[in-house]
Amino acid sequence: EIVLTQSPGTLSLSPGERATLSCRASQSVRNSFLAWYQQKPGQAPRLLIYGASSRATGIPDRFSGSGSGTDFTLTISRLEPEDFALYYCHQYGSPPHAFGQGTKLEIK
Amino acid sequence: EVQLLESGGGLVQPGGSLRFSCEASGFTFNTYALGWVRQTPAKGLEWVSAIGADGNTHYPDSMRGRVTISRDNSKNILYLQMNSLRAEDTAVYYCTREGPSPFFDYWGQGILVTVSS
Numbered sequence: 001e002i003v004l005t006q007s008p009g010t011l012s013l014s015p016g017e018r019a020t021l022s023c024r025a026s027q028s029v030r031n032s033f034l035a036w037y038q039q040k041p042g043q044a045p046r047l048l049i050y051g052a053s054s055r056a057t058g059i060p061d062r063f064s065g066s067g068s069g070t071d072f073t074l075t076i077s078r079l080e081p082e083d084f085a086l087y088y089c090h091q092y093g094s095p096p097h098a099f100g101q102g103t104k105l106e107i108k
Numbered sequence: 109e110v111q112l113l114e115s116g117g118g119l120v121q122p123g124g125s126l127r128f129s130c131e132a133s134g135f136t137f138n139t140y141a142l143g144w145v146r147q148t149p150a151k152g153l154e155w156v157s158a159i160g161a162d163g164n165t166h167y168p169d170s171m172r173g174r175v176t177i178s179r180d181n182s183k184n185i186l187y188l189q190m191n192s193l194r195a196e197d198t199a200v201y202y203c204t205r206e207g208p209s210p211f212f213d214y215w216g217q218g219i220l221v222t223v224s225s
Contacts, residue, residue: 033210050211090212096155097210099152099154
């Protein structure tokens, strides 16, 4: 069973800055089947990235994903006020599905 | 527009059972795999179950035997039956649609299930 560890737990940045979120898997994620979701308070998670680097429909191009094997990164190139939220990674390459514990992106 | 609308949650006593539903619209229901994911403050997001377009079901070992996922393609409804509920099952349960690979491209708004006496 794959365990995903996200870092940092909390990231404090200002609008306009670049955010780099990390997700490390306990073993290689098959086919880079890794997704990223954004969650705001009181809302369901929203798909941002799938297949490690493919943006979901309607997701702005300031969001990008990269990585393979055990190390994956979500980058937000220039933070907008609406980007401050919780972010989760998710591996779906090997059952069972697994989620990271989340990174909280907060306004500095 | 894809919509997933859960219903049927609420308060249930330990040891009890609950069945909740997810009514789907805005896509061809019988061609997509669907599933359930739950969220708690303690454990975060946790996969509960999935059912393929072909009706094949999938569960993590932690849920197997206590939960049953099913679908009614004539009504565009997904179901989750949970038995022998315990306090640790208290969570927000989300209905999900799977994309071309089993990531979750759409989520319902979530439904709260509270297991307490």
